Amino acid sequence: MTVELITGFAGTPHIGSDDIGAFQAGIVGPGDYALATGNQLRATMSNANTIAVQSGDAVLNGRHVHLTGTTTATVQSGTQGQKRNDLVVLRYTKNTTTGVETCSIVVLKGTPTTGTPADPAHNTGSILDGVATHDMPLYRIPLAGITVGTLVPLFNVLKPMKDVWDSLSQYLPKVRIYTGQKSVKFPGKVADFFSDAQYKAIxxxxxxxxxxxxxxxxxTGTSIPLVAVCYTGTKTVRAIQVSDTQSSDIGVRFCIIAAQG
Structure with missing residues (x-):
């Protein structure tokens, strides 16, 4: 079936994780993100061999993962005189036989070296493309000998839409719009449209x-282009006829877009 109404009654269960995953990836993006919930997956080393990842939520290629509390994982001890980088990842796996999907925190051990250590390889294929294993890097654990260095966060926290709007709204012009209509007598090409008192009243x-x-x-029967200008001497808003002068009462619709200080 090439066309399916996901959020519609089909008479039988028909919505799967692929459907929800594709929908969520379309909203938050196709990558890996932590959400601004819980403790946002903050982590500490409980000891030299244990990393503790706190509560939070993550979205991996559209799949939502919820950590309700602190989760720990084991880090192998370092080697005296050598350096190593380990990666802590949130690993998605799918059993290709049963279709069951799971997620867990895994520590990937790097290769010890006397030079500059490199991060170990991890699974980068997208769940959206049907891979059975996908890793979201959370932290790099640098080890120098048996000493564990400072954890390096490797993920982005996706801000809520409210925060995004609040950050953008400060750059948006703040205006108020007033509309109405009135009849104006044109003695020639120019007529006083609003006195200062009339403008203030609106x-x-x-x-x-x-x-x-x-x-x-x-x-009726007029199509006269009009331009509004302000005469600074009396703060009067005047209407100017752009085309041929029509010396008569003309019905005019107005729209005031007033900037707010």
Whole structure:
């Protein structure tokens, strides 16, 4: 079946982890992310041979993993006179026979060396592509001899949509919009549209250079382009006829986009 309504009643169970995984990957992204929940997978070394990963949530290629509490894993002791990098990963596995999917924390042992240590290889294939094993790197554990160094976080914490909006909104212009219509008498090409008092009654203050006023003629049989300008001497908003002058009462619809300080 090439077209399936996932969130629809089908008369029989039909929604699988692949469906939910694809949906979540489309929302949060196809990679690996920690979420801003719980203790956000923070970790400490309980001792030289034990890493403790705290509570949190992760999304691996769309698969949601929840750590309800602290989970520990064993780190093999280092070798005197040699350096080593271990990786702590959140490992997804799928039993290709039963289809059962699981996730666990695994420590991948690096290769000891007297030079610069490298991270051990991990499974990078995407669950979205059907791989049976996928690793999300959480921490690098550097070892110098038998001494364990400072844990190095290797994952990104995905911010909630509210935080993203709050960070963006400070750069968005803050405006208020007022609309209405009125009849205006044009003695020539220019007519006073709003006095300062009329403008204040609508917007709550005088016209400023940050405001935009849009005028549209709406009288039957007229299609006169109008431009609004502000006469600074009296703070009067005036309407100017761009085309041929029509010396008569003209119905005009207005839209004020008022900038907020």
């Amino acid at each position: 917007v709550g203050r005088s016209f400023t250079g940050g405001d935009t006023v849009i005028l549209t003629s709406i009288s």
